[in-house]
Amino acid sequence: MCPHEQIENNKDLKARIEAFKALCRNRALRVTEQRLEIFRTLAQSKAHPSAEAVFAAVRKKMPNISLDTVYRTLSSMEEAGVVFRVGLSTKARFDADLTPHYHFVCINCGEVYDIFPQEGAPALLVPQDINRFGEVKNVNLQFRGICNRCRAAAGKKK
């Protein structure tokens, strides 16, 4: 990384951390040292680190932090929309239907619904330079949110 880029990123980083603090306050999440350090670590990384990897990195600056705090923090950050979880959480699910289609995945109950492209709709747009990373074998497109059933259940409780 060139020095100039580094400076750019540092400027950017400060702003992102301020935005993070503001968002925490909005959501009544406390701005703790641990959360700041976890966010800082993630914001500086381009490696899409796992919880374990974040833990290892944060530990260098905060030797007493625990792995479960990292897990809890990443989850609450995800919920707050501050970080993005690549892939799905935990349990794998399978589909034997190989015709091109996508999925709606409920982030509350984990249910998976098929979404078939509409009749006559243009196919999924694949970036032209996609093969510069490697050989693509398949495509996974998920729309994640709260399914109707969970929304209805949440509505009743209130």
Place this chain on the structure above:
Amino acid sequence: MCPHEQIENNKDLKARIEAFKALCRNRALRVTEQRLEIFRTLAQSKAHPSAEAVFAAVRKKMPNISLDTVYRTLSSMEEAGVVFRVGLSTKARFDADLTPHYHFVCINCGEVYDIFPQEGAPALLVPQDINRFGEVKNVNLQFRGICNRCRAAAGKKK
């Protein structure tokens, strides 16, 4: 499900099972009772079942099947391209960059690479009726394959 649809599916199912057998032979994978039953179960389900759920269903017909056979079979089927794994396997990875972008995920080493849409490229096409399933919070688009590094490593070994 209406009776007519059921019949359609059964016809379709037979053909799919034959295709599955042929594909197994092509790949030097043995066509065992367990594999057939696992594939049949998955092909008949629209529930995107987990390994555990497949196990429970298959067990009703083959009480002696073991969970690890289900895991092994699902993995080999995925590798053969017969079934699709929704989400990623095992370890979760995180990204603090919320600008719209996608990921190339290596199915061999698990590495995640960012893919930013090209300048001026049309945005990702979202199905119009997407909200009929629920409220979409975010979109996860992955291109899965073998990354260049793994391809190079595999090439050397040969």
Place this chain on the structure above:
DNA sequence: CTAGCTGCAAATATTTTGCATCGGA
């Protein structure tokens, strides 16, 4: 026959939780 597959059991890996204590607002 025999390489690949299965079942069993045990090991790993990953993530979550209860509880006492601590610390931000």
Place this chain on the structure above:
DNA sequence: TCCGATGCAAAATATTTGCAGCTAG
């Protein structure tokens, strides 16, 4: 002060592996 967050330890969940016997090709 007070309630949410943390650290520790232990549990729960999900997946993988070694090995001996079984079976499809």
